[in-house]
Amino acid sequence: MLAPEQLIESAEKARRAIASETARLRSELEKVSLDIHAHPELCYEEVFAHDTICKFLESNGFAVQRGAYGIPTCFEAETGTGDEIVILCAEYDALPGIGHACGHNLIALSSITGFVAAAKAAVELGFAGRIRLLGTPAEEGGSGKVKLLEAGAFEGAAAALMSHPTSMNRIAEVEGLAGAAGLVTIAASMVKTEFTGRTAHAGATPWQGLNALDAAVSAYTSISMLRQQIKPADRIHGVITNGGVAPNVIPDKTSMVYGIRSRSAAGLNDLVRRVKNCFEAAATATDCKVNTQTELFYADQILNPTLCGAFTEEMALLGDKFLPIAKETVSSSTDMGNVSHALPSFHCSYGIESGSASNHTAGFTAAAATPDALHRAVRVGMGLAMLTVRLLIDSTFRQSVRAAFESAKET
Structure with a gap:
């Protein structure tokens, strides 16, 4: 020394x-x-x-x-x-x-x-x-x-x-x-999700389909409502990256990407959990399957x-x-x-x-x-x-x- x-x-x-x-x-x-x-x-x-x-x-x-x-x-x-x-x-x-x-x-x-x-x-x-x-x-x-x-x-x-x-x-x-x-x-994460339903002719036999776009819209709406209940520094922002291909075909595949931010890693973990709940609920409501992946997780x-x-x-x-x-x-x-x-x-x-x-x-x-x-x-x-x-x-x-x-x- x-x-x-x-x-x-x-x-x-x-x-x-x-x-x-x-x-x-x-x-x-x-x-x-x-x-x-x-x-x-x-x-x-x-x-x-x-x-x-x-x-x-x-x-x-x-x-x-x-x-x-x-x-x-x-x-x-x-x-x-x-x-x-x-x-x-x-x-x-x-x-x-x-x-x-x-x-x-x-x-x-x-x-x-x-x-x-x-x-x-x-x-x-x-x-x-x-x-x-x-x-x-x-x-x-x-x-x-x-x-x-x-x-x-x-x-x-x-x-x-x-x-x-x-x-x-x-x-x-x-x-x-x-x-x-x-x-x-701050801490940040990117979450990608994909909904899988069943395609059908939207005009002739819509009851045969499971609408993956409905699932995406339901998740988007739920997350938008969630924003009222988060802390001032928290952020949730996302887009629908695939919403279907034609209006007369019930979409069987849709996808979304969300960026999520919070002051701390612990706060981010909780916010990601709540966003994933919105995806799961949307899948349940529309009888679709959902696959969600956390692409990255940057700590504070x-x-x-x-x-x-x-x-x-x-x-x-x-x-x-x-x-x-x-x-x-x-x-x-x-x-x-x-x-x-x-x-x-x-x-x-x-x-x-x-x-x-x-x-x-x-x-x-x-x-x-x-x-x-x-x-x-x-x-x-x-x-x-x-x-x-x-x-x-x-x-x-x-x-x-x-x-x-x-x-x-x-x-």
């Missing part, structure tokens, strides 16, 4: 090493991000992004496992030795039709920067510990990190870290504010105030003002929420200049490739690097992070 004065000295040396390595690799790092932005790929199809990042890492001397954990577009790079592990998560999937409208090319940039810069600091300072860069595909509706959790990718880690860009308009409530170290996201984000406070301090040293914890919960969801229920996690939000455009719009896609966005993402990456270093060199800090995680899980 290092003495307090040794920790201060080591941290200063680490900051200098991180700044130097970031400056040395800056143009390469930004090119990786811009190349990913120019080649948007949907969840589990991120072949170009996967290969581009792996080539960059390999060309800079890092061993990379491609197609890690049985997922073709996942990768893992690790450096260092020892029992303690810190994981930086890189996202790089895009959205249908509008490309990198959530700025995942910037998420990759920050995490890659954090990894290579922290690795350099580890070499120069000679401290023990393993630093892992984990390529996490399919955040946009594919539950990539959930699959990686199940595969053991996060097992034994002291913490998992990442960042997320948003519009500066969303976070600039205080003049000069660059972002929020802690951002509360558990914040770690110790990590948030340390990141805020590091970004202040770089000249950026961050709120330790955002004042309001946002209505978005992420599979990093599931990770935060399994181990201490960090998922900050920082602003980029995007005018009036918010995430998931074409305007934000354009903003995610600007010099301003790249500059801010790299600076956040330097903050992630220092957070990594502090977790590995300061056992007291690491224990505080773990204690904060255990405390949050109990509440």
Whole structure:
């Protein structure tokens, strides 16, 4: 264990090493991000992004496992030795039709920067510990990190870290504010259901049919009535994806997709149960069969105030003002929420200049490739690097992070 004065000295040396390595690799790092932005790929199809990042890492001397954990577009790079592990998560999937409208090319940039810069600091300072860069595909509706959790990718880690860009308009409530170290996201699920009845001629022999469209409409109506009895932050929104093919044919197959959101994983579980009851009741009423599947389940984000406070301090040293914890919960969801229920996690939000455009719009896609966005993402990456270093060199800090995680899980 290092003495307090040794920790201060080591941290200063680490900051200098991180700044130097970031400056040395800056143009390469930004090119990786811009190349990913120019080649948007949907969840589990991120072949170009996967290969581009792996080539960059390999060309800079890092061993990379491609197609890690049985997922073709996942990768893992690790450096260092020892029992303690810190994981930086890189996202790089895009959205249908509008490309990198959530700025995942910037998420990759920050995490890659954090990894290579922290690795350099580890070499120069000679401290023990393993630093892992984990390529996490399919955040946009594919539950990539959930699959990686199940595969053991996060097992034994002291913490998992990442960042997320948003519009500066969303976070600039205080003049000069660059972002929020802690951002509360909500739990979300997608539920698909299919009703099966029996077809018949609607004009000649309707009594021979079992109307699957009636079942879908009954479920839709019941869920609409359910909305009156849910909490203000809860959301239920859905569509009928198949309602039949012709008006004179009683439909024997219909299908629906619903998005369901709640403040907590426990609240979401209960809300999903109530929605499924509506499907079951509709099937009973129409004598149809029903098959319901929960496509994904993103848990709420558990914040770690110790990590948030340390990141805020590091970004202040770089000249950026961050709120330790955002004042309001946002209505978005992420599979990093599931990770935060399994181990201490960090998922900050920082602003980029995007005018009036918010995430998931074409305007934000354009903003995610600007010099301003790249500059801010790299600076956040330097903050992630220092957070990594502090977790590995300061056992007291690491224990505080773990204690904060255990405390949050109990509440």
